[in-house]
Amino acid sequence: MSDPQPQASLQEIRDLLKVFPGPDEASIQAAREREGQLTKPPGALGRLEEVAEWLAAWQGKAPPRVDRPRVAVFAANHGVATAKPVSAFPVDVTQQMVANFQHGGAAVNQLCLVHDAELRVYEMALEHPTKDFTEGPAMTDSECATALAYGMMAVEEGVNVICLGEMGIGNTTAAAAVCHALYGGEAADWVGPGTGVEGDALSAKVAAVQQAVETNKAAMTDPFEVLRCVGGYELAAIVGAVIAARVGRVPVILDGYTCTAAAAILEAMLPGALDHCVVGHLSAEPAHAALLGKLGKEPLLNLNMRLGEGSGAAVALGLVKSAAACHAGMATFAEAGVSGA
Numbered sequence: 001m002s003d004p005q006p007q008a009s010l011q012e013i014r015d016l017l018k019v020f021p022g023p024d025e026a027s028i029q030a031a032r033e034r035e036g037q038l039t040k041p042p043g044a045l046g047r048l049e050e051v052a053e054w055l056a057a058w059q060g061k062a063p064p065r066v067d068r069p070r071v072a073v074f075a076a077n078h079g080v081a082t083a084k085p086v087s088a089f090p091v092d093v094t095q096q097m098v099a100n101f102q103h104g105g106a107a108v109n110q111l112c113l114v115h116d117a118e119l120r121v122y123e124m125a126l127e128h129p130t131k132d133f134t135e136g137p138a139m140t141d142s143e144c145a146t147a148l149a150y151g152m153m154a155v156e157e158g159v160n161v162i163c164l165g166e167m168g169i170g171n172t173t174a175a176a177a178v179c180h181a182l183y184g185g186e187a188a189d190w191v192g193p194g195t196g197v198e199g200d201a202l203s204a205k206v207a208a209v210q211q212a213v214e215t216n217k218a219a220m221t222d223p224f225e226v227l228r229c230v231g232g233y234e235l236a237a238i239v240g241a242v243i244a245a246r247v248g249r250v251p252v253i254l255d256g257y258t259c260t261a262a263a264a265i266l267e268a269m270l271p272g273a274l275d276h277c278v279v280g281h282l283s284a285e286p287a288h289a290a291l292l293g294k295l296g297k298e299p300l301l302n303l304n305m306r307l308g309e310g311s312g313a314a315v316a317l318g319l320v321k322s323a324a325a326c327h328a329g330m331a332t333f334a335e336a337g338v339s340g341a
């Protein structure tokens with residue numbers, strides 16, 4: 001969040017949920033008709049056919065296109081990670097990994113090259129972490145609104161699929177606190193190793209999540225307040241990007257646990273608010289499966305990945321591109337002179 005700060009009030013952003021478009025029925029119909037004529041037994045491309053239809057529904061375009069995919073990675077720091085031993089890595093790693101992204105050295109750089117996707121890294125005031133949310137709200141209203149608006153900027157004209165990811169030491173603690181606040185249960189149900197914490201540090205992480213939710217209980221009157229109190233800048237930016245993508249008719253591929261926890265804020269605000277999103281992969285972070293159960297989402301892949309930085313979404317982009325290519329490029333039975341069943 002260096003340079004010009006996008007300005008919007010939390011209320012203006014909340015109001016956008018009232019103008020969320022639905023799926024485009026004409027495009028769904030056209031996609032179904034075309035799918036039925038392509039040179040394959042009906043349904044033989046399985047889930048790729050569903051993905052093609054989902055793309056058409058949310059782009060409002062038949063056939064849909066995935067020729068300008070973007071991977072947006074939001075990076076931020078967390079006060080809780082400075083105050084408590086909740087991560088296996090020091091907080092400086094957030095900034096160091098941003099430099100690594102900029103030099104092309106991270107996993108997500110290679111995945112973007114493979115899939116011909118544009119990588120954008122959004123650095124969010126790394127020198128100013130959020131407040132330690134075990135002691136009070138992570139963000140003020142204006143900080144949260146700024147971070148949401150910042151995320152919205154990632155959805156630019158011409159981008160036709162967006163993969164969302166994050167980088168932030170400590171952010172699986174924030175993700176767990178968001179899930180615990182939204183869905184209840186025990187703090188431990190939502191906490192896992194993240195970058196690899198175990199033993200006493202894992203216990204400290206569970207305690208931090210429990211304390212965060214207890215301390216902020218009175219303030220967390222709705223899901224946006226959950227985001228403000230126990231989220232983080234990159235989680236808020238992901239929420240903003242998901243909102244802007246819905247309004248701009250850009251299908252979204254979510255990444256792992258942290259990214260999905262951020263998006264869950266919106267589904268809790270408005271059921272169906274994530275219908276334009278697929279979850280790219282099931283993270284090895286144990287609570288991701290439970291979170292996907294709450295959201296009713298089936299991940300596209302399950303590769304035992306737990307990296308973050310949009311990597312799982314970027315791998316899944318390959319499947320989404322495959323789905324779009326088959327749907328748009330295959331011949332029909334009539335065109336190819338192939339006999340039907």
Ligand SMILES: O=C(O)c1ccc[n+]([C@@H]2O[C@H](COP(=O)([O-])O)[C@@H](O)[C@H]2O)c1
Nearest residue numbers: 087168170172194195256257258283308
């Ligand atoms: O999103 C996931 O599934 C995920 C699981 C484990 C680790 N991460 C990444 O690791 C960082 C957070 O881990 P931690 O242990 O510092 O909370 C952050 O940069 C995430 O991108 C992400």
Ligand SMILES: Cc1cc2nc[nH]c2cc1C
Nearest residue numbers: 089093167195307308309
């Ligand atoms: C090295 C490293 C790379 C990452 N990429 C996303 N989160 C990360 C966390 C760490 C620690």
